[in-house]
Amino acid sequence: SLKSSYDNIIVSEPSPGVALLTLNRPKALNALCDALLDDLIHAANHFDKSKECGAIVITGSDKAFAAGADIKEMSSRKFDEVFMKNMFKQWGDVAAIETPTIAAVNGFALGGGCELAMMCDIMIAGDKAKFGQPEINLGVIPGCGGTQRLIRAVGKSKAMEMCLTGNMIGAEQAERDGLVCRVVPAESLVDEAVKMGSKIASKSQVAAKMAKETVNAAYELNLAEGLRFERRMFHALFATEDQKEGMAAFIEKRDANFVHR
Numbered sequence: 001s002l003k004s005s006y007d008n009i010i011v012s013e014p015s016p017g018v019a020l021l022t023l024n025r026p027k028a029l030n031a032l033c034d035a036l037l038d039d040l041i042h043a044a045n046h047f048d049k050s051k052e053c054g055a056i057v058i059t060g061s062d063k064a065f066a067a068g069a070d071i072k073e074m075s076s077r078k079f080d081e082v083f084m085k086n087m088f089k090q091w092g093d094v095a096a097i098e099t100p101t102i103a104a105v106n107g108f109a110l111g112g113g114c115e116l117a118m119m120c121d122i123m124i125a126g127d128k129a130k131f132g133q134p135e136i137n138l139g140v141i142p143g144c145g146g147t148q149r150l151i152r153a154v155g156k157s158k159a160m161e162m163c164l165t166g167n168m169i170g171a172e173q174a175e176r177d178g179l180v181c182r183v184v185p186a187e188s189l190v191d192e193a194v195k196m197g198s199k200i201a202s203k204s205q206v207a208a209k210m211a212k213e214t215v216n217a218a219y220e221l222n223l224a225e226g227l228r229f230e231r232r233m234f235h236a237l238f239a240t241e242d243q244k245e246g247m248a249a250f251i252e253k254r255d256a257n258f259v260h261r
């Protein structure tokens with residue numbers, strides 16, 4: 001069940017079917033300490049299992065989506081400790097959420113913050129957002145997908161520049177590079193993300209989850225295997241009521257009334 005309150009995030013349901021998780025450690029620019037991570041994963045898993053929830057929006061503050069892993073918490077850790085605890089392994093839980101996720105990024109998305117945003121299915125940026133992988137300045141490298149997801153989003157040369165120089169890019173460049181789907185005025189960012197979440201939540205949830213899984217399969221599979229997987233998923237949807245309803249609604253010129261599970 002959902003904890004009644006979290007110390008490091010704010011949870012709300014701004015629109016039917018949409019959960020909004022707001023990172024809330026303003027004094028540390030939403031640095032991703034272990035406790036924040038635990039709160040975020042707990043809440044995200046709760047909504048992932050909920051029948052009503054069709055989309056999860058993750059956002060931060062105007063100043064920072066998240067300024068990265070918590071450097072103060074991490075700085076004195078020893079190799080044995082980070083290795084034996086497999087530090088940041090639980091971040092995989094964010095990427096494993098089956099419900100569609102949207103990152104709404106205002107301000108800094110640095111290091112683990114940029115990586116968290118990249119774990120989401122869709123990224124929308126406010127016009128003042130800044131993205132970067134500044135780990136190189138701390139004598140380390142990205143540890144939660146920055147070297148792997150960034151190259152798939154923006155290509156090798158741009159990913160290398162970000163990881164090797166620590167240079168940040170702005171929202172407009174992030175859109176040009178393909179890291180974000182859309183740039184909107186900072187003040188309307190969360191509304192736009194919730195609106196998009198709401199639209200996704202209104203679709204067949206079976207089809208939406210299958211679409212997410214199938215698009216993500218493209219990260220892992222070669223083209224022939226990916227196309228075969230896509231076709232089998234497409235076939236499988238003919239076993240659902242939502243396929244019958246969606247196609248009947250089109251033919252009868254009315255809105256589809258999808259089953260909510």
Ligand code: CO8
Pocket residue numbers: 027028029031032067068069070071072073088091108110111112113115134135138141142143144
């Ligand atoms: N960790 C801990 N505290 C932080 C962090 C952080 N990442 N970022 C900011 N803070 C704290 C500052 O220490 C400061 O605290 P205090 O007031 O107590 O001194 C407060 O937030 C405000 O920050 P600034 O005064 O620095 O604010 P500025 O507006 O001057 O600068 C910046 C904003 C540019 C964002 C700056 O804070 C900065 O460079 N932050 C660090 C960015 C960074 O290096 N991030 C990468 C961290 S390493 C990492 O993410 C490894 C990834 C591995 C996977 C992680 C999965 C979780």
